[in-house]
Amino acid sequence: MTYQFHINGEAVEVQAPGMRRLLDVLREDLGLTGTKEGCGEGECGACSVLVDGAVVDSCLVPLCQAEGASVATVEGLADGEHLDLLQAAFLETGGAQCGICTPGMLLAGHAYLAALPAGQEADDDAIREAIAGNLCRCTGYTKIVEAIALAADRRSGDSAGA
Amino acid sequence: MTLRTERLEPIFDPERSTREFAHYTIGRGDVDAAMRQADHVIEGTYRVGHQEQLYIEGQAMIAVPREDGGVTIHGSCQCPYYIHTAMTKALNMTSQQVVVIQSETGGGFGGKEEYPSMIALHAALLALKVSKPVRMIYDRHEDISATTKRHPAIVRYRTGLSRDGELLAQDIEVIMDAGAYTTLTPVVLSRGAIHAGGPYRCENVRIIGRAMATNTPPNGAFRGFGAPQTQFAAEMQVNRAAEVLSLSPLEVRRRWAYREGDTTPTGQVLRASVGSHEVLEAAAETGAYERHRSQNREARELRTATARIASGTGPAMAWHGAGFTGSGEVHLASVASLELTDDGRIRVLTASTEMGQGTKTIFPQLVAEALGVKSDEVEIAPQDTSIVPNSGPTVASRTAMVVGGLLIKAAAKLRDLVEADTGMAFADGYRTFAAEHGPMRVDEQFSPYPGEPFDDKTYTGDAYPCFGWAACVADVDVDLDTGEVTVKSAVSADDIGRVIHPVLAEGQVEGGTLQAVGYATIEEIKLTDGRYQNDRLATYLIPTALDAPRITSILIEKPYSGSPHGAKGVGELPMDVAAPAVLDAIHDAIGAWIHELPATPERVLAALAGIQAPLHPGVSAAAPPKP
Secondary structure, X not given: OEEEEEEOXXXXXXXXXXXXXXXXXXXXXXXXXXXXXXXXXXXXXXXXEEXXXXXXXXXXXXXXXXXXXXXXXXXXXXXXXXXXXXXXXXXXXXXXXXXXXXXXHHHHHHHHHHHOOOOOOOOHHHHHHHOOOOOOOOOOOHHHHHHHHHHHHHHHHHHHHO | OOOOOOOOOOOOOHHHOOOEEEEEEEEEOOHHHHHHHOOEEEEEEEEEOOEOOOOOOOOEEEEEEOOOOOEEEXXXXXXXXXXXXXXXXXXXXXXXXXXXXXXXXXXXXXXXXXXXXXXXXXXXXXXXXXXXXXXXXXXXXXXXXXXXXXXXXXXXXXXXXXXXXXXXXXXXXXXXXXXXXXXXXXXXXXXXXXXXXXXXXXOEEEXXXXXXXXXOOOEOOOOOOOHHHHHHHHHHHHHHHHHHHOOOHHHHHXXXXXXOOOEOOOOOEOOOOOOHHHHHHHHHHXXXXXXXHHHHHHHHHHOOOOOXXXXXXXXXXXXXXXXXXXXHHHHHOOEEEEEEOOOOOEEEEOXXXXXXXXXXXXXXXXXXXXXXXXXXXXXXXXXXXXXXXXXXXXXXXXXXXXXXXXXXXXXXXXXXXXXXXXXXXXXXXXHHHHHHHOOEEEEEEOOOOOOOOOEOOXXXXXXXXXXXXXXXXXXXXXXXXXXXXXXXXXXXEEXXXXXXXXXHHHHHHHHHHXXXXXXXXXXXXXXXXXXXXXXXXXXXXXXXXXXXXXXXXXXXXXOOOXXXXXXXXXXXXXXXXXXXXXXXXXXHHHOOOOOEEOOOHXXXXXXXXXXXXXXOOOOOXXXXXXX
């Protein structure tokens, strides 16, 4: 079967069985290895991507469900060597240690930021809720929460200045 | 031919096992006489279960056959040279025929110390057979089923006290469940036994450690390496002593915690770099210990029979020896090197791996500081055994202190050489020097730290060059209906010597604290007939961002004079201290002691009811009867 969808803004066409895991399509068929596999059963969130803006575990999503959708992966965040706001915040606060949860965390963080009304301050509990489906074994989550709050703060600073 | 097999009765209880993998006796003073003189003798038996490292990146290896008949290994690991040794022995290859290249590793926590050698070997055997590259990736279920866990342990403890609150004697028996094979058990037991007294001055100590074989999957290295098991027991005894003496748990620790000049159970005199009292006061103050305890007391007095939530606050302390135990570093004889290439680049050559803890950040930082150049002028050679020397395994919180120390010494030599030749500051002259002289390499080999050598036979002497010191104050809510424990906050103060990179060091404290909170509350392997029952991520639970307490890390610096930069190591220390703090906080909340980890709802409800929970942690249930 042939499926058409968008990845990080670019149209792609994939020929593969419809029940092939989106994770395998991304990593193996399209060579986008930024998305990681931690458990393969929807528990760890390492393989999180955004499908039409919603955080999903790509190990549980069959390719056929991506038909016509807009998929965002970690590869779409940076502009060349220029990190996006959230990536820069992770780097600055120490939000990434081993890095395996980081791609998924970044996308879960982006979904949180996208849903945060402009001008509203980031809330520690709400950030934790937003990343509760993404396991990290290195950081104790402290610096990840700090990073997302920092990005939210800078984003609202930017929009206030704009 | 006929083959008749007979099922033997499996051994699941290490105390019933007759096969011993390791045994140590440590002691000083006269424990029996001191116990006879004691006004109070507190006895306790403490049990802890398995814990899974649960690095988010599972174990994986690639083996590629080489033209010389050897094999190149790529994969996720902490110790490339462990794999190298395993391969040369198992495949009867020369050291040139085996090349091991570490891939940037997605977490280890001890779980990728030893086991990667096994997968590398399996992949290599297949690759050699088919003359093609072979990749083996464990899925999460295979990973949890097959790889080693933290050892379950039983610790029997007697503490002798005088009426006026002096610690007179400690009599400790540590029994670790090794599982079916030896693995790293002897060294895990050794560290566990040496730390079993906790960070407290005591003139009469006897510690007997035994590791027993059982018919369960083998156990191995996990952050803390035996010390979290025994120090849980040590801290529980201190808290119970405080209760018997009618002293606050904080006050007892103020009286007993080691000070400079004190002597440890192996006869090691703590000459310097003892931050025990500083960490205790820092954690107590930042954790608002006294205020929270008095609020909890008031709430307890007003609590009605229908109350649902009880709050508690608990302290704990720990010590953690930096680097390999005893003569370990001398036997390793690690080498770290610095290279000035002919095109004027400065390269760090070590086998120390990056797995998120920051090796690749702090090495250039330390070398740059020693050479007087910028960090980004220093690069790191890949962890490839055909390129880098054996700087030892990336374990035992040794990388910053031991290997970092070797690099600083190598940098000083390189700097002197270049500056003497060029008459310029290193930063200004090294490129010219390289262009004129060609490549230059300085190898620095480990030389023993100052102090009394450790005697492996008598278990006396300096067990470690120095110790890290930690204190934690945890706040919990206990649901009195369900028995569920929520750890609300944890303040961990850690003396790690000179802090090299504050953000990375805090990250170690925060991550270690959460692993310890998981160990204290939810992480447990259940076994039936010697097999793991919850061998998937859907059933072996680790804390999420919602389960995690608010963690505050406080770094205390009591530099170690034996290393050129004063660092002592940070990775394992926080893992030792948070679990007993949580258990003491539970006692503050509900007034009952829980002697087992983790403090699951079942164990909390049993403690509230004054009964023993039916299953001890770490012990396999028998096979269900055949229908």
